[in-house]
Amino acid sequence: MKRLWFLIPLAAFFALAVVLAVGLKRDPREVPSPLIDKPAPKFALARLDDATKTVRLDDLRGKAFILNVWASWCVACREEHPLLLEFARKRMVPIYGLNYKDTRPEAAGWLASFGNPYDASFFDEDGRVGLDFGVYGVPETFVIDGNGVIRLKHIGPLTPEVLADKIEPLLKKLDA
């Protein structure tokens, strides 16, 4: 047994190498949100298409929904947009947009030219509601359950894998 002691530093080295390799694979830009499994922050925002209509978080309760943070100035939003349009056609859950730090004409023009997957978009002009949701990299996507609890947050553009492997199974679970 004592003969094998010289292997200890080697084993320690490999353990450290594995830890560091895993660290390298992880994306440092994806910061885990402290809001997961917490009630979504309350908000009251005007609709993007109708400034006179205010929507509150409580109005959306009762059924799980997706809240997608987007902006017309956001290049990566264009990337995920076709996916979102396709997902909206499945009509699994309502999709709401949080139009983050944008202007009404530009946002409306963007939806007109790229298509509108949202049941409604809320106009967060100064980004305060975005701040409450801990938004830091648009696009971001939240799954909020019927009780208004945030169940999932995806930072950056959606991918087919994220939709198929994470969001859809979660929505099915929430439905059941």
Add this chain to the structure above:
Amino acid sequence: MPRQAVVALLVAVALTFGFAIAPGVAAKEAAPEAADPALEARMVRIASELRCLVCQNQTIADSNASLAVDLRREARALLKQGKSDEEVVAYMTARYGDFVLYRPPLKSTTMLLWFGPALMLLGGGAVLVAVLRRRSRMNADQFERDDDEAIDPDIADAAAPRALGRAE
């Protein structure tokens, strides 16, 4: 040829570091909004302890990213409402997590982060002491002889050509 290679290498190194440093020098410090200098100083002190999430190696006080500007605005607003420094920091961590703190809090999950380096140092020191102690108890004939103590002419002659061969 080797001299040219050395010059080329030096130029490459200079260019690399020159470009790497240049953006840091060129980046403008975020301009403070001097409405209430005392409050502004407090805000900057808090913001310089917080990591900007868009530009992760800058503090919120340093950064001109729009998120950092917004967070400074919020911090300023909270301070104006009479909130304490701790409350402002709590506001940030409630939204962005402990990740924004440049000084992570001492919790069960951060024990390794805080004490890991000291543990490694102590562990290494302990191993070193153990090895040195064991060696000091060993007899001299248990060690290999150093090369410069080699008196066996066969060994010295055998080693010499090999050293020359490598220089060719």
